[in-house]
Amino acid sequence: MPIHPVSAEASGLSAADAATTGGRPVIQLDDVTVGWNGVTALSGVTGSFAEGSLTAILGPNGAGKSTLLKTVTGQLTARTGQVTIHPPFEGGISLLPQISDIDRSFPITTHDLVSMGAWRRVGAFRRYDKAERQRIRDALATVGLTDKARDLISGLSGGQMQRALFARLIVCDAPVMILDEPFTAVDEGTCELLLQILLGWHREGRTVLVVLHDAALVRRCFPQTLLLARQVVAWGPTAAVLTDANLEQARSLALGGF
C-alpha cells in the first residue's frame, strides 16, 4: 500500500488545518459549492480529511452526501471553490459507489468485477500476473464469494453485490477509500463482515470516508463525523458533532429525514 506522509507545510496547508482532524490533510475542500442549473446541492464546504482518519458522512436525504463524494472523486466539478487532493494521494483514491448507481445488467462475472480493482496496476491490455490473480482469489475468499466467482453479477443478491464491491476495493489496495452507503440492502451478518473489513483498513492507516444513515453505528465505530445538510452543520470528533442540537439543525436545513 503506497502511503507516504506529507507534511502540512509541504502540502501548502496551515498546521491549524491539519490539527482539526489530528493528522496531515489528504483531501482539502475550500469554500466548495456544487449544483445543477437552479439547484444548489452543497454550499460553502470548507474542511479537510486527515491522513489515516475514519470519517462518517451523515445527513438527511438530499443533504448532498453523494454530491460531496462525487466532487471529491472528480465525477462532478465544483461550481465555485477548490478541491485539493494532496500529493501523493491524487491517484490513490478508490470509490465504492452507491449500489443503485451500478448497472447490474452488464454481462460481467463477479471475478471480472473484482479484477477491475487491479486496473491501475495492470492497465487495460496487459495480462494479470500470478500475484494479481492470487490477490483477486484472496479478496473473493475474504468476502466469502469464492463459489460465486464465475456467476454473472446480475445473479448476485444485494448483499453479495456489496461483498463483490468490497472485494474490488481490497484488490485496489488504495491509501484512500471512499464508500457511499456500503451497508444498504445487506443482512446483519454481511454488514458485520464488511464493517470489520472497513475497520481493518482504518487500522492499516488508510484514510476512509463513508456515507452512512445509521447514527448509532456511527457513534459506535467512527471517530470523526461530517454532518451535512446542503452545507456543513458540524465536522469533527463524532461525540461533539452528533449532538441533539446539531441533528435538529440538520433536519431543519435539509428537505428529507435521516
Ligand SMILES: Nc1ncnc2c1ncn2[C@@H]1O[C@H](COP(=O)(O)OP(=O)(O)OP(=O)(O)O)[C@@H](O)[C@H]1O
Ligand atoms: N444529476 C443531478 N441533477 C440535478 N440534481 C441532482 C442530481 N443529483 C443530485 N441532485 C440533487 O442534489 C441534491 C443532493 O443530492 P445527493 O444525492 O447528493 O444527496 P444525498 O445526501 O446523497 O441523499 P440520499 O441520502 O437520499 O442518498 C438533491 O436535492 C438531489 O435531488
